[in-house]
Amino acid sequence: MADNRLPEEGDRIAKLLARAGIASRREIERMIADGRVSIDGKVLTTPAVKLNNLNGVTVDGKAVAQAEAPRLFAFHKPSGLITAERDPKGRPTIYTALRNALPKNAGRVMPVGRLDFNTEGLLLLTNDGEMKRAMELPSSGIPRTYRARAFGDITQAQLDELIEGIEIDGIRYGRIEADLERGSGKNRWVQMTLTEGKNREVRLVLEHLGLQVNRLLRVGYGPFELGELARGQAVEIRQADVERFRKQLTRARK
Structure with a gap:
């Protein structure tokens, strides 16, 4: 049998x-x-x-085809795309853009986590479901870094308090490192690094502090950065870097 x-x-x-x-x-x-x-x-x-x-x-x-070596792609997701294969409401998905952005031999790839419809920036994609799952788990402790442009009044002292985490509507959000970028006026950029990545975490935390987020961009996921990657474009991460990261991920989970 x-x-x-x-x-x-x-x-x-x-x-x-x-x-x-x-x-x-x-x-x-x-x-x-x-x-x-x-x-x-x-x-x-x-x-x-x-x-x-x-x-x-x-x-x-x-x-089922035999497993290929794990591959990882960095994609600069534009706002206005759903992180899914299809949308019941008929909205465009990341795969609409990926048809032209990915190399022809990329095969089937899956997004690592999600970015909201109106959130842009670094979205990692992989052909390895096991690596995808490990990267998404909060227990893996992989930092995600965002830049948010927000309207309102905020001080660095208020942001520093997020290092201890915060509770909003009964939901506990863990340690967040937040820095107010230099500038003046009501529209300010805030950089935030977190490891949990709960649903809409950055927006909810900043809104709780009285800010109105009008642009949100993910610029880093673990050791991988958005850098100068153009919006709507994708690039494959070097195999040596993928293998190094997988080994670090395995050690971190033991």
Whole structure:
């Protein structure tokens, strides 16, 4: 029986499928529970199966290609795009822009986390579901850095208090490093670095402090920076840098 193939060697099927860019491990386990994964034509009923390769494995009846080396792309997401494959409301998605921005051999890639419709800046994309999941977990402690242009009055002393975290409407937001950039007038730029990345965290925190955010730009995610990457463009991160980052990520999670 295909379900009972449990060799001592090899990797769990969810790990192999994640490496192949199908989805994250957790999502793949749900797919297995829903009967969407088969081996040699037999529906898989447990994620505990170990395999040396993906020969004979299908998802939704389609054969799965062997996993490629993990790849990572940096994309400068413009505002006005949904971070999803499709939108029920018919709004344009990142994949509309990525058709022309990514190299032809990029294959299927998934966004690491999300950027809101009106948020722009650095969005990382990968073909490796396992790496995607690890990068998104708050427990990995990967810093995300944003620049927000906000209208209102704020002092550096007020921003310094965010280093201890803040609670808003019963939700606790952890340590935030925030710096008020030099300037004058009511519109000021604030740079914020955080590790949790909760939904709309930067906007909610600044609005709680009495500011009105009129532009939000992510400029860094871990060791990767937006730099001079033009809006709507994508660039592949060097394989050596990806491997170095993966090793750091593995050590951080142990």
